Amino acid sequence: MDTGTHFVMGIALGGIATLDPVIAQDPVTAHAVLFGTIAGSQAPDLDTILKLRNNAYYIRNHRGITHSIPAVMLWPLLITGLILLFAPEANIFHLWIWTFIAVILHVFVDIFNAYGTQALRPFSRKWVALGVINTFDPFIFFMHIVGIIVWQLGLDPATTFIGVFMIIALYYVVRYRMKLNVANAVKKLIPDANEIIISPTYYFNQWHVAVKSEEHFYVIRAVRGEIKILDTFDRQPIPDIPVINAACKDENVAAFLSFSPVYRWEAFEHNDHYEVRFIDLRYRSKGYYPFVAVVKLDFHLNILNSYTGWIFSEKKLRKKLEFLPLK
Structure with a gap:
């Protein structure tokens, strides 16, 4: 929390x-x-x-x-x-x-x-x-705020907060059942799913979903019981090639790979450097995937700079990489 x-x-x-x-x-x-x-x-x-x-x-x-x-x-x-x-x-x-x-x-x-x-x-x-x-979670936070206000108005604090905790416990049960319903709906939509990763959002009725099958990754949004596939990507393992191997030695990429259970990779050759990206598929927001790891390497595969974390636009990512100190 x-x-x-x-x-x-x-x-x-x-x-x-x-x-x-x-x-x-x-x-x-x-x-x-x-x-x-x-x-x-x-x-x-x-x-x-x-x-x-x-x-x-x-x-x-x-x-x-x-x-x-x-x-x-x-x-x-x-x-x-x-x-x-x-x-x-x-x-x-x-x-x-x-x-x-x-x-x-x-x-x-x-x-x-x-x-x-x-x-x-x-x-x-x-x-x-x-x-x-x-x-x-707004509901959990504001239930506590209500409890604190009621306490300050003179009600018994133990009775007040036991009531608050009981309501929140019931809320957890409701949320767990909602997640199960989303998982069942996704299984019906994608029968060959190997793994379904469901993440709650700020909104009560909205969930992020990332699915792994044998050949594809699916990015899904669940809203009020409606399941919609937003993106589909071919499932490609990380290739055993020099530029990717060099990128994976970077501490930012290593941290990202240790944390993210579902991601895709991209590699680009620019005029004066390579760029390798790893993109977490769990948190799609407004058409963008904000949790990434990015590495810039020269043509001798030396790491110039890198970044991992939350970036909510391509422009901000470019600025972040531009102003990072060279390694």
């Missing part, structure tokens, strides 16, 4: 924590727990700072080890220790347990996004991504 949604979830969990008799009777512990649930709801996403290094490193590692089983155990200890420096009178165990719940909740809800997490590390590096809820 996005930072804002994790933040309001932390507040909601702090409200539910007032059910704990120790917290309800101790204002110091209550305030400490509220800070703990907010911090715990944010901590796993501290790896966002990896963007400061570069996009490739961020793509490879975001929601990786910081969402792993060891991290889930470590974050509550670190947060509890830090809070106790400022509130030593707070009950250590109850502060720790509610912070622990906040961290678990963060990782749990991230599993339902298309991006997913490596929540099974160190036992598996597989990305767990159910693709049911968009990274920012």
Whole structure:
């Protein structure tokens, strides 16, 4: 989920924590727990700072080890220790347990996004991504905002947010059934589909779909139960040729290939350089595929510059490559 949604979830969990008799009777512990649930709801996403290094490193590692089983155990200890420096009178165990719940909740809800997490590390590096809820879901966010407003108006916070969480849990069930319906409709349309990758969007009734068959990739939009094929591409494996092999050694391309489950490639020869592109097919928007990896190489196959990330127009991509420093 996005930072804002994790933040309001932390507040909601702090409200539910007032059910704990120790917290309800101790204002110091209550305030400490509220800070703990907010911090715990944010901590796993501290790896966002990896963007400061570069996009490739961020793509490879975001929601990786910081969402792993060891991290889930470590974050509550670190947060509890830090809070106790400022509130030593707070009950250590109850502060720790509610912070622990906040961290678990963060990782749990991230599993339902298309991006997913490596929540099974160190036992598996597989990305767990159910693709049911968009990274920012307006309904989930604003349900929390309503709960916070109601709390401020004087209603019991535990009762309020238990109600909010129950409604959201039902919403998750509805979204999961919607995704199954989309998958079933796509199977009827493309019987030879080997893999169907469904990604939620900002809009409740709209889904991105990418399909792999033996010979083709299909890009599909599902809107209110209507399935429409937008693009069809021949499924071509990455060729074993020098220019492609050289491009694949670039860190941006390597990061892209480690992250994207369905993509196509293109290679061009210009007047003074080669250009190789890898294009993720999951996120078609207004006729454009915004998540890409692009490499420019000279005719000796030296990498001049490269980029991976989100670009929403060809013009912006050209500017990005033009102003990147030469490697």
